[in-house]
Amino acid sequence: MSITPCQGGVISTPAVAQTSSQAPTQKLLPELVDHVIDHLHDDIASLATCALVGREWTTTARFHRFSTLKVHLQHDNYAMLGEVLSSTPEIRSLVRELWIAAPWGDDPPDPALPNMGLLTWLPVMEATEEVVLAGYVLERDGDYDYDLSPYLPSLKRLGIHKCRFGVGVLDIMSRSFPHIDTVRLLSVARLLREPRPPRSSGSIMMPPVHLRELDVSAYDTPAYVLRHASEWMLRHPSAELLQTLRFQSTFYCTHEAQPMLDLFGPLNLNALYIGISAYVQPYYRDKFDVSPQTTASLERCTNLRVLSVTIQMYDLEQEWPPVLLCVQLILQSLASPALETLIIATRGYLGKPIPIEIIQELDWKAIQTALQGKPLPNLRSIIIRGKGDLNELTATLKEKCPELYMRGLFKFASLPSQLEYDLRT
Template sequence: MTLTKFAQRFTCSPSPISPFHGMPPELIDLIIDHAHADRSLLAACSLVCKAWFPAARYHLFSNTKLNVQNALSFVHLIESTSSTVSPFVRHIDAKDNCEGGRWVDDLFLNLTSLPYITSISLTSSCDAPLSQITLFTLCSFDRLVELRLAECEFRDFTEVQQLICSFPMLEILYLEADWPEPRTIDLTDASPSPYLRELYLRCEMSHVLEWFLLQPSVAPVSKLTLHGLDSIDLPVVSRYLRRLGPALTHLIIPRIGSVVDSLSDHLDLSLNACLRYLKLGIDSDVAYLSMARTLLSQLDSPFFEEVELSLYSVRQSPKVARYWTDLDTLLTGPHFPSMKRATVSAMSAVSLAKEVLPLCHERGVLQVQHH
């Protein structure tokens, strides 16, 4: 009998005897875990018996996605005197935009009654800064270990600093936001979380990193993503990478545009002695391929095992053949004794990757994928 039929049978059964009587509760939880994507089944399981209730409710409500269509009804649900939902909500994914209608300012404050929120993702694509009430609400979730802000605007950089400092246990920060140019970057009374391990910046990253560098100690970020790197950012980024040193294990630069000619001159990865993974968004021409090789040759990490080159198209021509060969030789040579994967992802002509990186292909480290 499938779990679905079993749950439906006992949901409708008047029998007071619990199903799976005598079975360890940990095993029951594992069985229900397998149904984590089937919401109708989870709803049925939550009504079977008390032993099934916590695991089923956790999968139903731990990740809550809110928008203008369902936010009000969710607020009514958690505010109901008979509600049993609140203890199970861990992550809130809230989307507020002008096309769908704004709701965050009016309803977000009601979510502070949720006691165990550890993760918030907020997308606010309206052409207006986050309101004070929304910022106040965000700051009240002081147990957060993960904060993701997308398409958000702030009135000034001080608001950004105050928000980040509100989460003393923060481990993951995703910041895709805009704010006016500050006159100065000053040290704040409060400090960012010392537990920050994953940092994604798609913003005026020099402001954030300059502020981080002013701290007496910099959180040992192990995974760093720099999206939209500009030439003005390079000196600060360079100092920040040196400060991270061996703490950094993953470096991702998704799009390298105007900085292609100066990136390898400004960045020195030799001090990131524990780097394991490097992803670069490049193109198949001389400048990009030369930059990628130079940047990789800086590495002095015995743990380095994976490089990913993300291109629009893989191109092969006499003009770039030598640069592909140099890159291929470097990736398969003694410089990287722990190399496991060299991934080439592109939108077109991906099949050429085996021809431009033949040694990687022969060694079995080349992986090719469309994106």
């Protein structure tokens, strides 16, 4: 009931009930909706549910759902996927990263399955900027047509993961994309030095003309993969463009990257990430040693701003001394006045963190002497990444390199959170 005043007194009138359908609804702010969906970026089922809430939710949910598209040629219905992409340009335009995984094995790929040259199921991906090929066996130049440019006209980044291939194949791919600036060769099982079959005389294999970043690592880190990648990179037509270099090597063959360091180091190479593996096959364990001749030197890398050295251990039973000596020699060869950040990290199998006690075993007194003996006016932080006792690490550094410690250079990044802590606070 409600009370309404009138001239003769008051009269009562029945109140009109407000139904739930008439109640005003409040919409979440678009920024808040985006923030919520951002947290679901890798949860496909939840993203699909969010896309059904309303138009405002659909755009953001679709962006996360289709920005990275992964296709396995053996298990997925790639033909149907191709039809969907062809008929939905609004979804096709969202795909920025495309993974194509082939069946992996020692035998030649099944001819009934599509491979590099049989991408007729794939429509033109106008917006795709990165493609990753995984598990391929691409050892002969003439077996397939490796020119992917008709399907990927905007490609800028090329990744090849867990594949066996030749530099000739890599050369053909890189020539297909005039704007490619990043090449990642990760967990490479085999890298052939020469094309198969041999090309005609006068054919020179070279990296993409605009290449700015290279990342190379090998499965079980065989030395020849890094060696052949270095030989290929020496033919870079615009060496001054390379800015970032990442490579992983066993402790006894980091010198295989020396040709790249000598070429790009004095130019514009400003970020260098080195992974040093402790893995050695048992029957090779007594055949390799660490020395200045087998260790990469950074003396010609005079424009580095970031240097990262990661110790890769598969288990704590492996020998530390040769790995530590390799790290020691690399750090002592630093010669870049522009250096701002030095990162020393530990990593275990599949990226899992391992105790930083390995880092504490480094000769920090010698490292301090080496760093203080060189002009490094821009050095702002020495970041240690790993898993371990922060107090014990602080005590070790404070005792063994007090000058660097008092300058407040040391920071500790606890994995996997990556939160950095100033060791003086």
